[in-house]
Amino acid sequence: MKLYALPGSASLASHIALEVVRDSVPPELPPISIILLGREENMGAAYRAINPFGTVPALQLEDGTVITESLAVLLWIADRFPGTGLAARPGNIERDRVHTLLSSMVTSAHNAFQMYRRTERYVDEPRGQEAAKRLALNRLAELLAYFAGQVRESGLLVGEQVTVADIMLFVVARWGMSLPHGTQNYPKLWDFTQRMAILPATVRAMETEGISMDVPADGLG
Ligand SMILES: N[C@@H](CCC(=O)N[C@@H](CS)C(=O)NCC(=O)O)C(=O)O
Structure with a gap:
């Protein structure tokens, strides 16, 4: 594949x-x-x-x-x-938690990042872009706080094993490192991000993509 x-x-x-x-x-x-x-x-x-x-x-x-x-x-x-173990099996309530969290990351969070980083796609007049960025930042702050609150005692979002929701949150949290009030300002989320960053699978994928845990310059990359 x-x-x-x-x-x-x-x-x-x-x-x-x-x-x-x-x-x-x-x-x-x-x-x-x-x-x-x-x-x-x-x-x-x-x-x-x-x-x-x-x-x-x-x-x-x-x-x-x-x-x-x-x-x-x-x-x-x-x-x-x-x-x-990347997702609970259908019928297990934890599967619905994976759906809910994943969905809010790929819709609400991704959109808010796009509005902040690719503002011209949402507002094509420079006049409105500053306001759009400000509102996107407010939304991102709410979302980062929400995701930080979703990290459980296990240090993960769902159970004891890394799921696709954890992996997607790592990507979102990495983008969040570049925000003025970013991932580093949410201790639970920051701990989570640092732990996910050293998983062998994450390390290999980042090496292949030529990226690191340095603050991403462009937000979505
Ligand atoms: N909701 C989609 C969003 C996909 C998406 O917009 N990906 C971005 C990268 S973060 C992309 O392909 N951007 C290229 C572009 O818009 O030119 C998903 O989560 O797969």
């Missing part, structure tokens, strides 16, 4: 999840390739033939099927490789 990714972006979560799969040594592991796109390459015709929106992640399966959107890709990985 092939994962299409942009370094440090939302697709980092799917990349880390695939590294967790590699570590879990499942009975059959199809070959996994990580295809890192260059800036703007995601908007070119070749990639748009894979995902017409030009966004990452996109996961192409061996039969050619393409799955897009982090929520769908992450849950597909978790369900295809249940031995990883």
